[in-house]
Amino acid sequence: MRSWKPLLALAILAIALVWGWPAQRFVPDRSTAAPVTAARDGADGSLPAFLPPEARDTLALVARGGPFPYRQDGVVFGNYEGQLPREPRGYYHEYTVETPGARNRGTRRIITGGTPPAAYYYTDDHYRSFRRFTLHR
Structure with missing residues (x-):
């Protein structure tokens, strides 16, 4: 008679993979992020006030060329709107x-x-409106 234990282990592994375990959440490494500053709103080199703090992480990843947390990051934006x-x-x-x-x-x-x-x-309403900004390096 065959043991049921290997089948149970396989079933547990399959369920864990479907639920996303072991999930690795992307967290930008701030220690290697290039400093990014913007013109227009901040004479002190800060980002424009309309950008959320998380935009700094995104801009640092863009400057480095990734790696990006989402597979859609870096894709061509069609400007269909x-x-x-x-x-x-x-x-x-x-x-x-x-x-x-x-x-x-x-x-x-x-x-x-x-x-x-x-x-x-920058858009915070999924492409309904945009605000332009510039960066200084």
Whole structure:
């Protein structure tokens, strides 16, 4: 008679994988993040007041080229809503700005324009509106 223990262990492993264990939550390593500052709102080199603090982490990842916490980060942003200036396909890319407490990506994004980025836009309402900002390096 065969033992049921290997089947039980396999079933537990399958359930754990379906539930996301061992889940690895991405947390940016602030010790290696390049400092990012912005023009327009802060003469002291701070980011514009309309950006949430989590935008600093996203901008540091963009400057480093990743790794990004979501597979959608870095993909081409199509500007289908027509809210940003018209540019050739591939000009814009989108990146998630973490929303504390959100169970998904949330509605906050940074859109970059150009490679390397020459234009930066922020939306907190999932592409309904944007605010442009500039960075100093």
